[in-house]
Amino acid sequence: MLRLQTALTLAVCCFSVFSLAQSPRFSVSFPSERSAQPLDGRLLLLLSNDPGAEPRMQIDDTARTQMVFGVTVDGWKPGDATTVDDSAFGYPIRSLKDVPEGxxxxxxxxxxxETFHRSDGTTVKLHMDQGEGQHWNISPGNLYSKPQKMHVGPGTMASITLDQEIPAIPDAKDTKYIRHLKIQSELLTKFWGRPMYLSAIVLVPEGFDDHPNAHFPLIIFHDHFSEGFGDFRTEPPDPNLKPDYSQRFHISGYNRIQQQEAYKFYQQWISPRFPRVLIVKINHANPYYDDSYAVNSANVGPYGDAIETELIPAIERKFRGIAKGWARFMYGGSTGGWEALAVQVFYPDHYNGTFAACPDPIDFRGYTTINLYDDANAFYTQGAHKQVPQPSMRNYLGQTLAQQQDNNAYELALGDHGRSGEKYDIWQAVFGPVGADGYPQPIFDKETGVIDHKTAEYWKEHYDLRAIIEKNWPTLGPKLQGKIHIYVGSADTYFLNNAVYYTEDFLKSTKNPPYDGEVKYGDKAEHCWNGDPTQPNYMSRLHYNTMYLPKILDRIEKTAPKGADLTSWRY
Structure with a gap:
């Protein structure tokens, strides 16, 4: 028996050594020329079998993604090697040992x-946006290696040097119509313990400089981080532009369509009868995401108050806004759709109407396909003898493009502690409380999918927009009457219509007062339908700046107080 046990022990040990020898291992370092100081961060190893672009440009949460494996490094010294092996968390393949040989x-x-010493007493390490909108693959200052073609298989051992650095992004220049403003926020600087900034891209009307006494209504176009007004083009479409194919919209020549529609908007903008208004995109990238969701948050900071009390007044002072609630409006889609509705709810007197297209979950019973209050698991529906995986993305035919577990595994590969810079992690950061470790308290376990219902109750109390509106309708209703407009496709790619159904049920039931707004669904429309039945879905984002203006002008005429400025901006 002793001999048998010894033999088994030796066999297990030999198997373990053999297994370790079989797993690919990569030794990664950076030279002191790139940083003489130790660095913290997320080290990502990327493998691709597509030579069409650098691997760092081929990583996403869709089926076409290449492979990424991530490990967190703290105090990593120049010249020291960090090993990336089968312990690294990978996506879409979980471990390096499972990578097909080739x-x-x-x-x-x-x-x-960067290390942040926040005013709430927590110390956290996060990636700070460097003017690119929180994209790790193009963020200035990030180190990377040149791609190497190599054979990867059992026993592979390779060395990689991070000898490249992503360069800084130059400041954007003002033009006749597009202006820029950047301010340091006192509120955010205090919260994060280092200088923090907010910025805006302002589309000024035709004749802005020639009418110095005119003051203008303000429209906030809520969106993700923006480098400019890409939907505004002063030149005709480029005749030499090679048409591309849009995977998302299943159409050839999408880039040509974008240029044509952007030029059409410019032609409308300068036409004699077009409304003279300010259209503004605000940039509020932060250590968790390319966007703060424009509300106050325990983890992300007081972005709502910073935008409303610091940035918006600065915009209106510099660009001659009317600076009254009756003359401010909002629209946006997806993340911007959630923001457009949330800001109207949390600051009801600041704005006179909101147009929220395909909003991120506005009722957490419809957290995409997850009911955070009643479901036990975010990844599966549990039956008597089987688990049914829950989808997170689809097309209009109902075909699954990704599952909930897929998206969260992708985020885990990019960063632990909610540091991926992706959508589920920013929802968790914005909507949730601070966890014991100083990072956002998880709403569910990213590996098992088990939901934390105590945390879900916090979400409901603070950020479930339908629940907040319903709970406070006696006092909030009079301030929101006639202001809420919601649009979504019935086949929204991310199931965002689910939360809208729940919200509409309540809004239709309102009395004293009735909500007097509108909720509309685009038949078979995917993400991000915005309410125009005459436009194909692929054009929807290009029409935000024109399609809501008639309703905005009508609202101004009906609600502007006596003596309000209704003429200076009508030239």
């Missing part, structure tokens, strides 16, 4: 973290 283009990127 030839790959291999690259590594360090998404650098």
């Amino acid at each position: 030839d790959y283009y291999v690259q590594s990127v360090l998404n650098r973290y």
Whole structure:
């Protein structure tokens, strides 16, 4: 028996050594020329079998993604090697040991973290946006290696040097119609313990400089981080532009369509009868995402108050806004749709109407396909003898493009502690409380999907927009009457119509007062339908700046107080 036990022990040990030898291992370092100081961050190893672009440009949460494996580094010294092996969390393949043997283009990127000593007493390490909108693959200051083609298989051992650095992004220049404003926020600087900024891209009307006494209504176009007004083009479409194919919209020549529609908007903008208003995109990228969701948050900071009390007044002072609630409106889609509704709810007197298209979940019973209050698991529906995986993305035919577990595994590969810079992590950061470790308290376990219902109650109390509106309708209703407009496709790619159904049920039931707004659904329309039945879905985002204006002008005429400025901006 002793001999048998010894033999078994030796066999297990030999198998373990053999297994370790079989797993690919990559030794990654950076030279002191890139940083003489130790660095913190998320080290990402990327493998691709597609030579069409650098591997760092081929990572996403769709079926076409290439492979990413991530490990967190703290105090990583120049010249020291960090090993990336089968302990790294990978997506879409969980471990390096499971990578099919073959030839790959291999690259590594360090998404650098900064240490923040926040005013709430917590210390956290996060990647600070560098003017790119929180994209680790193009963020200035991040280190990366040149792609190497190599054979990856059992026993592979390779060295990688992060000898490249992503350069800084130059400041955007003002033009006749597009202006820029950047301010340091006192509220956010105090919260984060270092200088923090807000900025805006302002589309000024035709004749803005020639009418110095005119003051204008203000429209906030809520969106993700924006480098400019891409939907505004002063030149005709480029005749030499090679048409591309849009995977998302299943159409050829989408880039040509975008240029044509952007030029059409410019022609409308300068026409004699077009309304003279300010259209503004605000940039509020932060250490968790490319966007703060424009509300106050325990983890992200007082962005709502900072935008409303610091940025908006600065915009209206510099660009001659009317600076009254009756003359301010909002619209946006997806993240911007949630913001457009949330800001109207949390600051009801600041705005006279909101147009929320395909909003992120506005009722957490419809957190995409998850009911955070009643479901036990975010990834599966549990039956008597089987689990049914829950989808997170689809097309209009109902075909599943991704599952809930897929999206969250992708985020785990990019960063632990909610540091991926992706959508589920920012929802968790904005909507949730601070966890014991100083990072956002998880709403569910990203590996098992088990939901934390105590945390879900916090979400409901603070950020479930339908629940907040319903609970406070006796006092909030009079301030919101006639202001709420919601649009979504019945086949929204991310199931965002589910939460709208729940919200509409309540809004239709309102009395004293009735909500007097509108909720509309686009038949078979995917993400991000915005309410125009005459436009195909792929054009919807290009029409925000024109399609709501008639309703905005009508609202101004009906609600502007006596003596309000209704003429200076009508030239």
